[in-house]
Amino acid sequence: MQKEKINSTLFIDTTKSERILKTLFSNQEFYMSLTIPILLGTAREGGNSAKVAQTVFKEMQKYEFFETELLKVSDFVTVLKTQGMEEKNADTWKKIMTKADGLIVVAPEYNHGYPGELKLMLDQLYDEYYRKPIGICGVSAGSMGGVRMVEALRLVALELGMVPIQKAVYFSEVNTLFDQSHELKDKLYIQRLKNFFDELAWFAKVLKEPRGKLK
Numbered sequence: 001m002q003k004e005k006i007n008s009t010l011f012i013d014t015t016k017s018e019r020i021l022k023t024l025f026s027n028q029e030f031y032m033s034l035t036i037p038i039l040l041g042t043a044r045e046g047g048n049s050a051k052v053a054q055t056v057f058k059e060m061q062k063y064e065f066f067e068t069e070l071l072k073v074s075d076f077v078t079v080l081k082t083q084g085m086e087e088k089n090a091d092t093w094k095k096i097m098t099k100a101d102g103l104i105v106v107a108p109e110y111n112h113g114y115p116g117e118l119k120l121m122l123d124q125l126y127d128e129y130y131r132k133p134i135g136i137c138g139v140s141a142g143s144m145g146g147v148r149m150v151e152a153l154r155l156v157a158l159e160l161g162m163v164p165i166q167k168a169v170y171f172s173e174v175n176t177l178f179d180q181s182h183e184l185k186d187k188l189y190i191q192r193l194k195n196f197f198d199e200l201a202w203f204a205k206v207l208k209e210p211r212g213k214l215k
């Protein structure tokens with residue numbers, strides 16, 4: 001048993017918590033069908049985050065119980081005012097999040113924060129996020145993988161009534177992370193993504209039924 005000391009008297013059994021998640025993840029029937037869109041949270045043209053979002057999308061499609069689609073903030077936020085989304089875009093976003101059991105955001109860190117256009121998009125809705133898990137993938141050219149953006153965005157997610165999950169995937173040094181065919185050079189990220197999906201699926205599944213019944 002692998003134990004981790006979290007203060008002078010309290011230990012958590014890290015092996016056990018990993019094992020519980022993996023057991024559930026291998027039980028595909030448990031999850032049935034979970035709708036979890038992926039949102040690319042930057043509108044910057046030609047950015048690296050688009051490659052990361054494509055990778056997350058590709059890896060997620062390997063699990064049959066996920067119903068997913070890749071959304072781009074640039075397709076929705078065209079009016080730079082709070083709640084200034086065009087009506088048809090606002091309707092589409094509302095429909096997507098009403099149906100969703102959770103959300104993944106892939107976003108870069110800009111000056112230690114999240115992109116402004118991502119915040120405008122998230123601010124568009126409220127009730128539709130309630131008690132749904134959110135997983136965040138950070139992207140940066142530096143070594144930190146967008147960790148400060150992830151931490152900041154989790155606070156926003158809490159205020160939206162979402163459940164930010166513990167796991168995140170930090171895509172650091174993104175300028176050299178992909179080969180010419182846009183494939184990840186470091187395959188360790190595939191395992192990190194699996195663990196991330198694993199936790200997100202667990203929360204999505206566990207919250208789904210009671211959310212529908214207990215208002």
Ligand SMILES: Cc1cc2nc3c(=O)[nH]c(=O)nc-3n(C[C@H](O)[C@H](O)[C@H](O)COP(=O)(O)O)c2cc1C
Binds near residue numbers: 046050110112141174
């Ligand atoms: C306005 C701006 C601010 C940035 N701030 C940071 C930062 O705080 N930390 C960091 O590691 N990288 C920072 N970067 C570099 C990004 O990590 C880099 O652009 C990376 O490729 C991810 O973003 P992209 O999808 O726009 O390409 C910044 C880039 C821009 C354009």
